[in-house]
Amino acid sequence: MDDPVVEAAEVPEPGAVTIIIPTFNEAGNVRELLRQLTESVPSRLPCEVVFVDDSTDDTPAVVAAAAQDCPFPVTVIHRDEPVGGLGGAVVEGLRTAGSDWVVVMDADLQHPPALVPELVAAGERTNAGLVVASRYIAGGSRAGLAGGYRVAVSRGATWLTKALFPRRLRGISDPMSGFFAIRRSVVTTAEDGADALKPLGYKILLELAVRCRPANVTEVPFVFQDRFAGESKSSAKEGMRFLRHLLELRTASPIARMLAFGLIGLSGFVPNLLALHTLDRAGMHYLPAEVLANQAGVAWNFLLIEPLLFRSRRGHRHWADRAGRFALIANADLVLRIPLIALFVGELGMGVLTATVAALLLTFVLRFAGTEALVYLPRRNRMRKSRDRKVA
Numbered sequence: 001m002d003d004p005v006v007e008a009a010e011v012p013e014p015g016a017v018t019i020i021i022p023t024f025n026e027a028g029n030v031r032e033l034l035r036q037l038t039e040s041v042p043s044r045l046p047c048e049v050v051f052v053d054d055s056t057d058d059t060p061a062v063v064a065a066a067a068q069d070c071p072f073p074v075t076v077i078h079r080d081e082p083v084g085g086l087g088g089a090v091v092e093g094l095r096t097a098g099s100d101w102v103v104v105m106d107a108d109l110q111h112p113p114a115l116v117p118e119l120v121a122a123g124e125r126t127n128a129g130l131v132v133a134s135r136y137i138a139g140g141s142r143a144g145l146a147g148g149y150r151v152a153v154s155r156g157a158t159w160l161t162k163a164l165f166p167r168r169l170r171g172i173s174d175p176m177s178g179f180f181a182i183r184r185s186v187v188t189t190a191e192d193g194a195d196a197l198k199p200l201g202y203k204i205l206l207e208l209a210v211r212c213r214p215a216n217v218t219e220v221p222f223v224f225q226d227r228f229a230g231e232s233k234s235s236a237k238e239g240m241r242f243l244r245h246l247l248e249l250r251t252a253s254p255i256a257r258m259l260a261f262g263l264i265g266l267s268g269f270v271p272n273l274l275a276l277h278t279l280d281r282a283g284m285h286y287l288p289a290e291v292l293a294n295q296a297g298v299a300w301n302f303l304l305i306e307p308l309l310f311r312s313r314r315g316h317r318h319w320a321d322r323a324g325r326f327a328l329i330a331n332a333d334l335v336l337r338i339p340l341i342a343l344f345v346g347e348l349g350m351g352v353l354t355a356t357v358a359a360l361l362l363t364f365v366l367r368f369a370g371t372e373a374l375v376y377l378p379r380r381n382r383m384r385k386s387r388d389r390k391v392a
Contacts, residue, residue, distance in 0.1 A: 016046035017101045017120050017181070020093035022086040023051055026107040027059045028229030031066040036113040038070055044117040048073040050096060051107075052089035054082035085241065087204035091197045094187055103181045104204065109228035111179040115220065119181035122220050129214035131181040132205065134174035139221030157242065161206060164250050168210045171217040175206050179222065186214045198312050203242055210249050247308055257309055258368050264304045265364070272297035298330040305371075313376040322375050329370045333363045 019037065023030070034049070041047045051063050053076055060076045067074035077092060084091065090104050101120045105111040115133060123131040135142040142154065154176055161175045169175050187197075187208070197207055209217075251257040276293035280286065302323055306314060314322065337359045344355035 016048070016099040017041070017103055017116065018093075018097035018099040018184075019047060019049045019103045019105065019116060020090055020097065021049065021051050021105060021107050022089035022093070023053045023055055023059050023063075023107045024082075024086065025055045025057045025059060027055070027057050027062045029107050029109060029227075030059060030063050032228055033107055033109055033113065034063075034066045034070055034074070036109070037116070038072075040114040041116050042071050045120060046072070046099075047116075048075070048098065050074075050093045051076045052093045053078045054086075054089060084198070087207055087245075090204040094184070094197075097184055100184060101181055102184055102187075103179075105179050110225045112222060112225060115179075115222050116181075119179075119220055122218055123181055123183065126216065126218045128216045128218040129183045129186040130209065130217045132172055132174060132177055132217065132219045133179035133222040134172075134177060134219040135222065135224050136173040137219055137221050140174075141223040143223055143225070161246065164246060165206075165210055168213065169206075171219070172205075172209060173219060175209065176203060177205055178203075180205050182208060182212075182214070186212050198248070203245060206245070206249070211252075244307065244311070248311060251309055254372075257372075258365075260309055261305060261368050261371070262364060264301055264308070265367075267304070268297035268301040271300045294331065294334065295327070298327050301330070302326045310376045316376065325375045326371060329367055329374065332370075333367050336366070337363050 019041070021033070030051070037047075037049065049067075049070070049072060051060075051074070053060050053063070055078075060078050063074065063076050075096070077096065079089065079092065082088065093104075094102060101123065103116050103119055105113070105116070111133065119131045119133060122128070134140050136158070158174065158176050162169050162172075165175075197211060208214075247260075251260045272293050275296035276289055279289035279292060284292075306322070317325075340359040340362060341352070341355045344350040344358055345352060348355075350358065
């Protein structure tokens with residue numbers, strides 16, 4: 001499908017703002033949103049609006065029609081595959097932004113369009129790289145959150161997020177906000193730029209703050225409004241995606257990922273022991289029972305690390321290839337451990353218990369390194385093709 005593009009002015013000059021609005025079935029809101037943006041923004045600074053749309057309704061057509069009355073360029077990018085959810089839509093918009101400042105906001109008018117110029121002005125006054133519209137500082141309010149349940153979920157998510165990332169989110173009282181301004185240079189100067197962003201769901205501010213690490217952050221209070229039309233997209237499914245996103249961000253560093261890998265490995269003892277007990281009760285000899293029971297733990301570990309630790313790396317190999325490599329490495333651990341214990345005891349004079357602990361630690365590190373390198377790293381020829389495409 002060709003992207004409908006409506007232009008009513010020239011491309012914004014430096015110092016202007018690109019307003020990115022991710023949409024999913026927001027046809028009832030976009031006309032009023034553009035009307036309020038027209039009243040609030042172009043009189044104070046040049047702007048362009050980019051809708052990145054994952055809708056299954058007529059939202060793109062409604063935007064294109066409403067844009068005819070706008071004194072600024074309005075672009076609709078429709079995605080047939082909503083990769084990364086609303087957060088992925090924002091990243092797509094960031095790649096096309098042509099202004100120094102980028103403002104991200106929702107289409108449902110819970111984020112007041114009149115605040116857009118103030119977000120940019122606050123960033124210029126304080127030389128900030130990120131300006132967050134916050135509900136939780138003086139002058140802000142979460143009034144538009146419907147019901148005590150949503151308030152409790154929002155507060156709980158905010159507490160959990162700040163507890164997991166105390167340094168990266170220092171100075172951000174509302175990391176769950178979907179309304180913020182960011183300098184384009186904060187994204188483009190980060191390692192790999194927008195390609196380094198891996199959003200999952202709708203909490204793109206968290207993704208940008210953690211991965212791009214803006215040096216200076218400021219906040220502007222805002223009152224969270226009632227939705228103008230339509231229904232909220234929040235759901236239990238989105239909540240689970242948010243928790244997975246948190247885990248992926250928290251385990252982005254190799255050390256954190258190795259710790260999580262070890263905790264998952266420890267949990268694998270439960271199905272291992274249950275299988276061993278079952279096979280023993282069935283009368284199987286303990287040696288083949290040990291080998292078969294170990295496969296239950298291997299399968300358990302594989303099924304957990306796939307979505308929790310290596311979600312973004314699963315596309316490099318077919319799942320059967322990944323499963324076979326993972327099982328081979330996990331079972332090689334058993335074969336390697338006994339010779340290592342014998343070496344530590346016979347050649348280094350360690351006690352049996354000390355040698356066993358040392359062998360367990362060493363094989364664990366080797367298993368983690370082997371899993372990353374042999375199961376989840378891209379094949380070299382694919383990496384080379386990717387680099388060639390970037391150069392071209």
